[in-house]
Amino acid sequence: ADFEGRVAFVTGGARGIGRGIVRALLRRGVNVAIADISAAALDEVRAKFGEPQDRVRTYRLDVSDRDAYAEVGAAVAGDLGEVTLLFNNAGVIDSVSPSRLNYRMWDHVMGINLTGVYNGIQTFVPAMLAxxxxxxxxxxxxxxxxxxxGSGFLYHASKYAVVGMSESLRRELAHSGVGVSVLLPGPVATDIVQNARHLRPDAAPxxxxxxxxILDTAHHMLKESGTRPDGVGELVLDAVEHDRPYVATRNELSDLLDARNAELRAAMEHAEALLAAS
Ligand code: NAI
Structure with missing residues (x-):
């Protein structure tokens, strides 16, 4: 694929995996709009990657805010031109246990991890199709x-939903000129555990x-043995180039996936047997 001179929009692009994607894009000559909720992180990434007037622009955005998203989308089109590469990457972990439920946490996690992805699609895909x-x-x-x-049940719910939405969108947009991939990272060496603590709404437990x-242990595990974000960025761009449906970051889960599929197959066989007997 020819990346030179194209325009990309990366949410959560100021840190972590998003920043790895930004780096991989810049290496290929893409102009990048970085959207992030953290003004401080945006300042840092601008200092690292270049002048605002140059090939990198930064936009303060909470991806869960529809109106703000539409405004930023319009601003990017004016500043850099037509966005042809969209990375719906911003996300937070949750750490609410089922014994301490509250609606604010549901709205918070789903608003960013799931609705935030949808907001990006709603903002940019119509123009992509045209x-x-x-x-x-x-x-x-x-x-x-x-x-x-064990990542937290809200987090799991949001991420399963993103997988389903991506697979379905990919099929619906096949032959439309818009490719869709879903990134399925294993542990990546980012500060997501720490960052999510600062973003938590007041009502959090x-x-x-x-x-x-547990959170401290998770943080150290990611930092010590997680994949480097820059490597993830390269994997992502390879998937864009070859229009791959899935982007993994390691090869360690196939036994667990097989076990899950075996359980599902068993349920289906059980249904068939039970209904045939009744
Ligand atoms: P990170 O915390 O290093 O980076 C996420 C960025 O998103 C931060 O700069 C943060 O300020 C920004 N952000 C958070 N809420 C936002 C909002 N409402 N609007 C705009 N920006 C917002 O985290 P990391 O690890 O880079 O995570 C990126 C994505 O990768 C997330 O969707 C996460 O769930 C996913 N992921 C990360 C894994 C890991 O081990 N680090 C593993 C699997 C998935």
């Missing part, structure tokens, strides 16, 4: 969108010492 150029959308889900892995310990 465009004569090839376009591509990459939605960041997680391995937690394929398997239960106050964590017990045990939960804080």
């Amino acid at each position: 465009s004569s150029r090839r376009c591509h959308v990459v939605n960041t889900a997680s391995e937690a969108g394929l398997l239960e892995a 106050v964590h017990s010492a045990r939960v804080i310990e």
Whole structure:
């Protein structure tokens, strides 16, 4: 694929995986609009990647805010031109236990991880469909969108939904000139655990010492053994180039996926047997 001179929009692009995607785009000569909720992180990424008037523009955006999203979308079109590469990547983890439920956490996690992805699609895909150029959308889900892995039940729900939405959108947009891929990262060395703590709304539960310990352990595990975000960025661009449906970041889950499929097959066989006997 020819990337030179194209325009990309990357949400959550100021840090972590999003920043890895930004770096991979810049290496290929793409002009990049970085959208992020953190003004401080945007300042840092601008200092790292170049002048605002140059090939990188930054936009403060909460992806869960529809009106703000539409405004930023229009601003990017004016500043850089037609967006043909969209990376719906912003996301937060949740750490609410089923014994301490509240609606604010549901709205918070779903608003960013799921509605935020949809808001990006609603903002940019209509123009992509009207465009004569090839376009591509990459939605960041997680391995937690394929398997239960103890990441928190709201997080799992949001990521399964992103996988389903991406697979369906890919099929619906086949032959339209808009490709769709879903990114399924395993552990990546980012500060997502720490960052999500700062973004938590006031109504979030106050964590017990045990939960804080679990989060600290998770943070150190990601930082020490997670895949580097720059490597993930390269994997993502390879998938865009070859229009691949799925982007993984490691090869360690196939036994667990097989086990899950075996359970599902067993349920189907059981249904067939039970209904035949009744
Ligand atoms: P990160 O915390 O390093 O980066 C996420 C960025 O998104 C931050 O700069 C943050 O300010 C921004 N952000 C958060 N809420 C936002 C909002 N409402 N609007 C706009 N920007 C917002 O996290 P990381 O690890 O780079 O995560 C990126 C994506 O990758 C997320 O969707 C996450 O769920 C997913 N992921 C990460 C994994 C990991 O191990 N780090 C594993 C699997 C999936």
